[in-house]
Amino acid sequence: MAIQERIPMREQDPEVRITNFLSVPLGYSAEEAVAEAKRCLQCKVPLCETGCPVRMDIKDIINLIADEKFEEAFLLSKKDNAVPAMTGRVCPQEDQCEGKCVLDKTGQPINIGKLFAFVADWARDNELMDETTPQENGKKVAIVGSGPASITCAVDLRKLGCHVTIFEALHMAGGVLQYGIPAFRLPRDVVDYELSYLEKIGVDIQLNQVVGQNVDFEELKKDYDAIYLATGAGAPRFLNCEGEKLKGVYSANEFLIRVNLMKAYKFPSWDTPIFCGNKVGVIGCGNVAMDSARCAKRLGAKEVYILYRRTKQCAPARAEEIHHAEEEGIIFKEMISPCRMLGNEDGWVTGIEMVKTEFKGTDKSGRPRPVNIEGSEFIMEVDTIINALGTTPNRLFLSNVPELETHSWGGIKVDDNFMTNIPGVFAGGDALSGGSTVIEAMGNGRDAAESINKYLNK
Amino acid sequence: MKHTITRKEDLNAADYVIDVIAPKVAKKFRPGNFAVLITRSNGERIPMSIEKAEGDKITMYIKRLGKTSRELDTWNVGDALYKVIGPMGTPPPLKKYGTVVFASDLVCGHAENNAMCRELKKIEGNHVISIQSFPTKEDVYPEKERAKKDADEYILATGDGSVGRKGHMIDVLQELLEERKIDMVFAGGDIPALQKLSELTKKYNVPVMTTVRQIMVDATGMCGSCRVFIDGEQKLACIDGPMFDGHKVDWEAAISRLAMFKGKEAEAMECYNEKMKAVV
Ligand SMILES: Cc1cc2nc3c(=O)[nH]c(=O)nc-3n(C[C@H](O)[C@H](O)[C@H](O)COP(=O)(O)OP(=O)(O)OC[C@H]3O[C@@H](n4cnc5c(N)ncnc54)[C@H](O)[C@@H]3O)c2cc1C
Numbered sequence A: 001m002a003i004q005e006r007i008p009m010r011e012q013d014p015e016v017r018i019t020n021f022l023s024v025p026l027g028y029s030a031e032e033a034v035a036e037a038k039r040c041l042q043c044k045v046p047l048c049e050t051g052c053p054v055r056m057d058i059k060d061i062i063n064l065i066a067d068e069k070f071e072e073a074f075l076l077s078k079k080d081n082a083v084p085a086m087t088g089r090v091c092p093q094e095d096q097c098e099g100k101c102v103l104d105k106t107g108q109p110i111n112i113g114k115l116f117a118f119v120a121d122w123a124r125d126n127e128l129m130d131e132t133t134p135q136e137n138g139k140k141v142a143i144v145g146s147g148p149a150s151i152t153c154a155v156d157l158r159k160l161g162c163h164v165t166i167f168e169a170l171h172m173a174g175g176v177l178q179y180g181i182p183a184f185r186l187p188r189d190v191v192d193y194e195l196s197y198l199e200k201i202g203v204d205i206q207l208n209q210v211v212g213q214n215v216d217f218e219e220l221k222k223d224y225d226a227i228y229l230a231t232g233a234g235a236p237r238f239l240n241c242e243g244e245k246l247k248g249v250y251s252a253n254e255f256l257i258r259v260n261l262m263k264a265y266k267f268p269s270w271d272t273p274i275f276c277g278n279k280v281g282v283i284g285c286g287n288v289a290m291d292s293a294r295c296a297k298r299l300g301a302k303e304v305y306i307l308y309r310r311t312k313q314c315a316p317a318r319a320e321e322i323h324h325a326e327e328e329g330i331i332f333k334e335m336i337s338p339c340r341m342l343g344n345e346d347g348w349v350t351g352i353e354m355v356k357t358e359f360k361g362t363d364k365s366g367r368p369r370p371v372n373i374e375g376s377e378f379i380m381e382v383d384t385i386i387n388a389l390g391t392t393p394n395r396l397f398l399s400n401v402p403e404l405e406t407h408s409w410g411g412i413k414v415d416d417n418f419m420t421n422i423p424g425v426f427a428g429g430d431a432l433s434g435g436s437t438v439i440e441a442m443g444n445g446r447d448a449a450e451s452i453n454k455y456l457n458k
Numbered sequence B: 001m002k003h004t005i006t007r008k009e010d011l012n013a014a015d016y017v018i019d020v021i022a023p024k025v026a027k028k029f030r031p032g033n034f035a036v037l038i039t040r041s042n043g044e045r046i047p048m049s050i051e052k053a054e055g056d057k058i059t060m061y062i063k064r065l066g067k068t069s070r071e072l073d074t075w076n077v078g079d080a081l082y083k084v085i086g087p088m089g090t091p092p093p094l095k096k097y098g099t100v101v102f103a104s105d106l107v108c109g110h111a112e113n114n115a116m117c118r119e120l121k122k123i124e125g126n127h128v129i130s131i132q133s134f135p136t137k138e139d140v141y142p143e144k145e146r147a148k149k150d151a152d153e154y155i156l157a158t159g160d161g162s163v164g165r166k167g168h169m170i171d172v173l174q175e176l177l178e179e180r181k182i183d184m185v186f187a188g189g190d191i192p193a194l195q196k197l198s199e200l201t202k203k204y205n206v207p208v209m210t211t212v213r214q215i216m217v218d219a220t221g222m223c224g225s226c227r228v229f230i231d232g233e234q235k236l237a238c239i240d241g242p243m244f245d246g247h248k249v250d251w252e253a254a255i256s257r258l259a260m261f262k263g264k265e266a267e268a269m270e271c272y273n274e275k276m277k278a279v280v
């Protein structure tokens, strides 16, 4: 039997979408979703589920979609995933659920991510939420940060009856989902709706509260029965090379916070400005680099370069993002590494010196290891540089709580139950790992909720 | 939380003072802290030094500069800001320094001057000298908004000598350094002036901590926009500062980076002026 091909996802035309911040994929219609779901073989042993870090009931959900039982499908997906509309859009599915689908060998795995996004969007359009009225258990838990790890932990603990308060430093909740990932990948009405669910079930979200700065950690310890720290890894990493002080040199976080949290793309009707030149060099090739490059394109840059010391086959970015970036005219310059940044007498960046690389052996992650080729330096003209080299754990909280044990690189140390060296204080998400994925952070939040619940009932 | 303005008065033709309800910020305030204001839901996050905290209110001195500060100037007592966040920053320790000077020549510096002198004076063993300089007589703040009552000695200076000592804060400080033993200098205000002031204190071998104002976005240490270079090492003004050892600051970079959005700010101002014209 010939394998039926994936139902294609309708998308905004690249020429059009580089002029706006609207969602690139237009989403499945109900008919398309049902047709895609019907391609599923309903395997006896659904391998797809082994690839999902939160073990969603993928097979059954797809079956419900095939039967047009969207409400049931939605409720079942909510069982293991607090925010299916978001993970459906941002999970690296090719490495997870879809990568494990038996049909992957044919190159046509079931489009699980887009199916789940469809179901969640359908529920939102129909104002459907999984109503839970938790039985109060009298326990109080404080959660620091409001990213995906916190969201999941909060939902799980609230459902168990705990009184949950989230403290978020910024003026909007969501962590990276709010300040990092652009709206053309994750529309903000999706984020808002998923967050409104927290409030609906009675999670108290306190914005503008920087724990360790204007909220005392000691007070939290006194006032709450347990604390969950998911402060993320938002501190930008720089190259510490010559010229990084120049104007026009950004960390990806600054660029993305200006664009996404502060809506600088709507300047001047929104107040926060952004400067984006005509020739933009983005250092790195992860999701953060793709987001920066695609935002720069939308801000009007004529040429946007991804500068990467490996090849894009080794890149940590989601396959879909690389594909979309290429469609949008982002130029990939592979096997080159930055040396220093050059500027003019006014202190503006004018170029970047790069050196060519070659592969020699493999590194700890198993990827080929790039080494610089001496004498192959060359200069590229750019007027904006965005550093997307990755981030390290946010240190504002950590530096104010010296008794908390951390690794030398800043990650919080925890035991097998996600408890830190301070009894009753748990931690998770990127604050442990220094950066991973939305769904890993969520899985982490779920495990921590379980441990916290055990701890509270000891 | 409604961040209502409870007082708004002119300090001079360019600067004004506001009191705003912000109980949580007020409770945790220490001199040298700043607050982050967002005036409207589509507004910028702008840092402002806190002059004092009293009850559930904080006081800030604001210069009419660009779009946000001018627009806020059109607001009145009873209007409310969208968000007031803080207190932010890591202020220098309040301790016994000996003879300690705070010098300022600009709005944010004056606010910090008042705040720091008030607390430094309470510590035994400190002799607190405050220097505040203004361009001319008309620019001098009302007496109750100056550090006069908060310092052991107070020196007012004007550039043209129309009132007080003639000269800039740097000239006054130089005289002091010549005359007697100064143990510690704090300073805030105009960035190029702070560079000169730092160089001066170096000549006299006196330690100095100055505010290094930089453009901030989140002010929680996540963006790196406010990066300053201290002895070659990168620090963040919003969480490690904004006060740093003036002898170690890379002033050229600080001065240059502060001008990064000049073009955009002018555009915002133009747009705002057009809008105001339409309103009138
Ligand atoms: C630009 C970008 C694109 C990405 N794209 C993808 C993608 O496509 N797919 C994917 O799976 N992953 C992606 N990731 C990674 C993913 O977003 C993260 O792994 C995930 O968000 C981590 O979640 P978290 O809950 O640990 O922390 P975060 O989402 O980082 O949230 C932490 C929150 O804690 C707050 N906080 C910090 N300190 C304090 C304090 N002291 N007090 C109060 N609050 C505090 C912060 O303000 C922040 O809101 C991306 C990351 C970035 C930056």
Ligand SMILES: Cc1cc2nc3c(=O)[nH]c(=O)nc-3n(C[C@H](O)[C@H](O)[C@H](O)COP(=O)(O)OP(=O)(O)OC[C@H]3O[C@@H](n4cnc5c(N)ncnc54)[C@H](O)[C@@H]3O)c2cc1C
Pocket: B034, B044, B045, B046, B047, B048, B049, B050, B060, B061, B062, B063, B064, B065, B066, B067, B068, B069, B070, B107, B108, B109, B111, B212, B213, B214, B215, B216, B217, B242, B258, B259, B261, B262, B265, B266, B269
């Ligand atoms: C720690 C700190 C304390 C400050 N305290 C005071 C104070 O007490 N009183 C006061 O009047 N001003 C203070 N400022 C400066 C104040 O933040 C800016 O004047 C304000 O942001 C200007 O906004 P605007 O829209 O009116 O002007 P814009 O036209 O946006 O900017 C005018 C100038 O202000 C500076 N600026 C702009 N945006 C920012 C920003 N986000 N962060 C820092 N500087 C910026 C730049 O030098 C710019 O050229 C402080 C700044 C910092 C960093």
Ligand code: SF4
Pocket: A051, A052, A053, A054, A055, A056, A058, A081, A087, A088, A091, A093, A096, A097, A098, A112, A113, A116, A439
């Ligand atoms: S959560 Fe992510 S990995 Fe799991 S099924 Fe959904 S898209 Fe796939």
Ligand code: SF4
Pocket: A039, A040, A041, A042, A043, A046, A047, A048, A049, A058, A059, A062, A100, A101, A102, A103, A110
């Ligand atoms: S592995 Fe693929 S085909 Fe099999 S149940 Fe999962 S999604 Fe369906």
Ligand code: FES
Pocket: B215, B216, B217, B218, B219, B220, B221, B222, B223, B224, B225, B226, B227, B236, B237, B238, B239
């Ligand atoms: S303002 Fe963003 S790191 Fe300081």
